[in-house]
Amino acid sequence: MLSILTFLPIVGAIVVLLAPSDSLKKWLAFGATVATFVVSLLLLPGWQEIPDMQFVERYAWMPDLNIYYHLGVDGISLWLVLLTTLLMPIAVAFSNQHIKQNLGGYLALMLLMETAVLGVFLALDLVLFYVFWEFSLIPMAFLIGKWGSQNRIYAAVKFFLYTLAGSALMLVAILALYFNAGTFDLLELQRAGLPPGLQQLAFLAFALAFAIKVPLFPFHTWLPDAHVEAPTAGSVILAGVLLKLGTYGFLRFALPLFPVAVANYATLISILAVVGILYGALVALAQRDLKSLVAYSSVAHMGFVVLGIFALNEQAVSGAVLQMVNHGLSTGALFLMVGMLYERRHTRLMKDYGGLWASVPIFSFFFLVVAMSSAGLPGLNGFIGEFAILLGTFKSSPILAVLGTAGVILAAWYLLHAFRQVVQGALTNPANLKENLPDLNWKEIGQLVPLVLLFFAIGLAPNFFLDKINPSVAALEVVQTPAVGHELLVDSSDQSKQDSDINPLTTIY
Amino acid sequence: MLDLAWLILVFPSVGALINLFVGDKLRERGIHIVASGAVVLSFVVSLGLFFGLSGLDEHHRTATVHLWDWITIGSFTAPAALLIDPLSVTMALVVTGVGALIHIYAGGYMHGEQNFQRFFVYLNFFILAMLVLILSNNFVGMFVGWEGVGLASYLLIGFYFDRHDESYGHYADAGKKAFLVNRIGDFGMMLAVFLIWTSVGTVVFEEVSLGAGALTTGAATAVCLLLLLAATGKSAQLPLFVWLPDAMAGPTPVSALIHAATMVTAGIYMVARTHFLWELAPMAGSLAAWVGGLTALLAASIALTQVDLKKILAYSTISQLGFMMLGVGVGAYAFAIFHLVTHAFFKALLFLAAGNVMHGLPDGELDIRKMGNLRAKMPTTYKLFLIGAAALAGLPLLSGFFSKDGILLHVANFNILLYLIGLFTALLTAFYSFRAVFMAFWGEARDQHVHEHAHESPTVMTAPLWVLAVLAVIGGALNLPFLLTLEHYLEAAVGVPAFHPNWTMEVVLLVVSAVVAVAGVGLAYGRYIKGSSTAAGRFSAGVARLVGPFEPLARNKWYVDEIYAAWIVGPLLALSDWFNEVVDQGVVDGAVNLVGQANLALGGALRKVHNGLVPTYALSVFCGVVALLLWFVIGG
Secondary structure (H helix, E strand, C coil): CHHHHHHHHHHHHHHHHHCCCHHHHHHHHHHHHHHHHHHHHCCCCCCCCCCCCEEEEEEEEEHHHCEEEEEEECHHHHHHHHHHHHHHHHHHHHHHHHCCCCHHHHHHHHHHHHHHHHHHHHECEHHHHHHHHHHCHHHHHHHHHHHCCCCHHHHHHHHHHHHHHHHHHHHHHHHHHHHHHCCCEHHHHHHHCCCHHHHHHHHHHHHHHHHHHCCCCCCCCHHHHHHHHCCHHHHHHHHHHHHHHHHHHHHHHHHHHCHHHHHHHHHHHHHHHHHHHHHHHHHHHCCCEHHHHHHHHHHHHHHHHHHHHHHCCHHHHHHHHHHHHHHHHHHHHHHHHHHHHHHHHCCCEHHHCCCHHHHCHHHHHHHHHHHHHHCCCECEHHHHHHHHHHHHHHHHCHHHHHHHHHHHHHHHHHHHHHHHHHCCCCCCCHHHCCCCCCCCCHHHHHHHHHHHHHHHHHHHCCHHHHHHHHHHHHCCHHHHCCCCCCCCCCCCCCHHHHHHHCCHHHHHC | CHHHHHHHHHHHHHHHHHHHHHHHHHHHHHHHHHHHHHHHHHHHHHHHHHHHHHCCCHHHCCEEEEEEEEEEECCEEEEEEEEECHHHHHHHHHHHHHHHHHHHHHHHHCCCCCCHHHHHHHHHHHHHHHHHHHHECEHHHHHHHHHHHHHHHHHHHCCCCCCEECCCEEHHHHHHHHHHHHHHHHHHHHHHHHHHHHHHCCCEHHHHHHHHHHCCHHHHHHHHHHHHHHHHHHCCCCCCCCHHHHHHHCCHHHHHHHHHHCHHHHHHHHHHHCHHHHCCCHHHHHHHHHHHHHHHHHHHHHHCCCCEHHHHHHHHHHHHHHHHHHHHHCCCHHHHHHHHHHHHHHHHHHHHHHHHHHHHCHHHCCEHHHCCCHHHCCHHHHHHHHHHHHHHHCCCCCHHHHHHHHHHHHHHHHCHHHHHHHHHHHHHHHHHHHHHHHHHHCCCCCCHHHHHHCCCCCHHHCHHHHHHHHHHHHHHHHHCCCCCHHHHHHHHHHCCCCCCCCHHHHHHHHHHHHHHHHHHHHHHHHHHHHCCCCHHHHHHHHHHHHHHHHHHHHHCHHHHHHHHHHHHHHHHHHHHHHHHHHHHHHHHHHHHHHHHHHHHHHHHHHHHHCCCCCCHHHHHHHHHHHHHHHHHHHHC
C-alpha cells in the first residue's frame, strides 16, 4: 500500500509526459494526484492509535550492504503524508489554470516531487531516506529555475547549493552510523543505541541539513529568494511540504537516534527557534512584497515548530507535529491567494492594491480566514498547534515560552498589516476596480475550500488528529525521560511529581 | 433544560451562516429578521437557563454541560464544555437581552447601507463569540471567545474600511490598533493559562478553584498579574485603554453593543470568574483596584474635554469600566457585576440615543459644539438620552446610583484615598454627562444648517431604547440596598464578600454619593446654561479656572498615544526595517553568499588541480568518508 502511494505519482509523471495534448496532460496530472490522495485516505480506516509503525513494507534492496527498502508510517508521519497528497492536487489544479510554457515538463516535475516527498516521510532505512531526500531537491530547483520570475536562476542555484551543501555532511554521518552499528535501518539503529561521542558529531551533521531545510535562523536566507522567484504552485509545495522535511527529520531521525546530543543542544536550538520567531516576524513586517512577507512569516512559524520539538515534552512535540500540518495548510493557502492576485494584476507589491474588499469580496473573505488561521486565532487550526507548543515550552523553559508568545502578537501585526494594505483602505487604483479585477472563480474557490474546511476541522475537533499523533510522540525516548544536564527540562510523564517539585516561578523570576 | 444550553450557541451560529451564504437573496428585511431572531431565541434560552438554575438548590446552583473533548495531549485536557452558574447566566441574559435590542435597532440604523448583510453576519458572530467567552468552563475555551470577540470587534470597527476623517484617521487602522492592543492583553492571558496549568495541572475553572491551594502566593500573584494585563486590554484600562476611543469609528450600534455594554466588560467578568485566584493574591487585587481607580479618573478627565459625542461616551465607558475594575480589585465582585449590568443598560441607551442624534443630523454630525436645542427637534431621543445620562451621573434612585455606590462602599473600607478618587470621579461623571445633555439638547442652536436638517428617528430606532430606558431607571431594583438580591444570587459563583458594611456607614455613603451626583449636574448647569452672571455660573467658572492648566493635557488625552508611538511602535518599526535591510540582506545573507563564493573559488582551484574531473561535491563526500574511515580504523 505505501509503495503504491509513493510511486503512483511517478507513474503519473510518465503518463503525463507521454500524453499527446496539453488538456489531456492536465487531466492526467490532476487525476494522478487525486488518486494518490484517495490512496492515502485509505490509511485512515485501518489506523490503530498505537505508537508503532503501521503498513510496514520491508524488502532487501542491497543485501550485501544491509540496505533495505523499508517503508512505514506512524502518528508523526501520517498527517504529513496526507498534507502532501492534499496539497498536490490543489497545486496542480492551480498550475493547470496558469502555466502555459512546457506544461508537460512542469506537471511531471510536480509529480516527481510528490514521490520524493512521500518517500522521505515513509522511508525507514537511512539510505532510502537519503535518496528520496536529495531527489526532492531536483524537481524544485528546476521548477524555480525554469518557471520562476526575473531572478529565478540565482534563486534556484542558491536553493540547490545551500540545501545540498547542508545534506552532504548528513551522508557522511549516515555512513558513520553504518560503520558503527552495521545497519542503515532506523528502527534497528534506535534499538542498538549509539555511543555518545558519535551521537554528538552525527547529530550536528543531521541537524545542519535539517536546520537549513526548515529553515532555522540564521540559515533561512535561501527561502525568501526561492519563494519570491518560484511559481505559485512551487511556493505552495515548498512552504507547505518541503520545509516540513526539515522538522520531520529532527523528529524522525535526530530525536530517536541521538538522545544524548539532543539533550545537549536542545537549549541552543530552542534559542535559535525563538530568535527565528521574533526576527522572522519583524522582518516580515518590513516587507513591501506580499509574497516575501508570507515567506518570512514561514521563518517565524517554522520557528514555533522547532521550538516545540526541542521542548521535549508531549504537549509541545504533539503540538509541533500538528503545527507542521497547520503551517502547510495556512501558508499553502496564503501563497495560493497571493498567486491568484498575481495572475490578475502581475504585481506582488502591497501598495499596488488596497480596498479590494469593495471589488473582490469573495477573495477578501477567504483572505481574512486564511490570515486569521495563520495568526493563530482560537477556533481555527493555527491556535491549537501554537498553544500546545507554547504550553509545553512553558513547562520546560518559561522564558523561551514568554518570548515565543510575544511572537504571536507580532504575527497578528504583520498579517493585519498585509490585510490592511491589500483588502482594506480606499480603492484608488483603477486597475483594482470591479470591472478590471474579477473575483475568484469556482475553480479557485474549489482550491481554497478544502483548506478552509480543514482550518475549522482542526480548530474545533483537534482530537481527531491528535489522538493519532499522541501515541507516537509519547513513545519517543527523549520525550519520556529527560536527559540529565539540561536543567530546564521537566519530566512530562510524571505530572503529579512535577506539580509538587517544580515551581515555574523560580525559573521566571 | 440545562442540558439544552448548547442551543444558546446554535442560534447565532446558524443566523450568521444563513446570512453569510444566502443573505444576498434575503434582502434587508430577511437578513434583519434572521439575525435578530437568532439573538432573541438565544435570549429565550438564557431565560430558560435562568429558571432551570433557579430550580436547583441555592448552594449548588451550578451545572456543567459537556459538549465534546476538545484538546487532549498527555495530561493536558481542555474540554468544550459550558459552565452554567449564576454568573454566566447573568452575563448571558445581558448579552443576549441587550444584544437582541441592539440587533433590532440596527435594522433601522443600518438601513440602506451597502454592506448590510456583512454587518449582521459580524454581529451574530460577535454574540456567538461572546457567549463562548462567558459560558466556557475552562480558560482555553474562554480564550476562544476572548479572541473571537476581538475579531468581531476588529471587523466592525473597520466596517467602513475605506473611510478616513480627522476624528478617527483611517477607520481600518482603528480596527487594527484595537486587535493589536488586545493581543498584548491576550499575551498575558496565554501566559497565565500556561502558569496555571503547570502549577495546578488543570485549566477547568472548578478544578482550578479546588486545586488553587497548591499555588504559592507568589505563583497566584504572578497568575493574577498576567490576568490583569489581559483584563486591561479587553476592558480598556491603563495602560492598554488607547484602542477604545478609536473604536468609535465603527457603526454606532457596534459601539453600544460591543464597546460599551458587553465585550469590554469581559475583563471584569474574567476577574470575577477567577475570584478564587485573586483571593490568594491580595497584592494583585490592590493593583487592580488602583489601575481601575486611576483609569476611571484619567478617562473622566478626558471625557470632560471631548467635543465628539461618541468619544465622550467612549471615555465615559473607560471610566465606568475603571469603576468595575476598582470593584473587583477590592473583592466586591457582586457589585462590580451589578454595575456591569446597569452600565450595560444605560450606556447602551446613551450610545443608541447618540446614534439617533447622528442619524438625524446632516452628515452624521457628532460635534456637540454644532448642536444645541436638539430637544425641540428630537423630543423622544432627548428624553432617552436624558434618562441614560441621569443613570450614568448616578442621580439618586436610578440604576447607576445603586451600583456605583455599592462599589464605593467597599472601596471606602479598602482604602480611603481610592475612595476619594472614586468619589471625585463620580463628580466628574455627573458633570460631563450633563455637559453633553446641555450642550446637545438645551440652549440655543449653534449651527443653523445642522439644526434645520435635524429630525427624529423612526420607531424601530426608538422602541428598543425605551426598553433600555426602563431598565436604566429600575435596574437598581436588581440589588436594592438592604435587600441584596443580585448580590445574594451571585454568591454561589463569586463567593461571599469578606466585608459587610454596617447600616450607618451604608446610609452615610449613600447620601454622600447622592450629593456628589447632584452637585456635578448643578455645576454643569451653572456652566453651560446659566452663564457666568449667576452665582452658580460664577462658581463653576471659578472651578474651571482652577483646573484650566490641565485642560490641554486632558484634551490631548494626556499624550498617551503619542508616547506609545514614540517609545514602542516607532522603535519596533525601525528595528524591523533595520533587520530587513541591514541584518538580513547584509549580514546573514551576505555571509551565506560569501561562503558560497569562497566555495566556488575553492572548487575552481581544486578543479585545476584535479583537471576538472572530480566535482567538488563528490570530492568533499569522498574526503569525508576517508576521514571517517581513518578515524574509525585508528580510533576504534
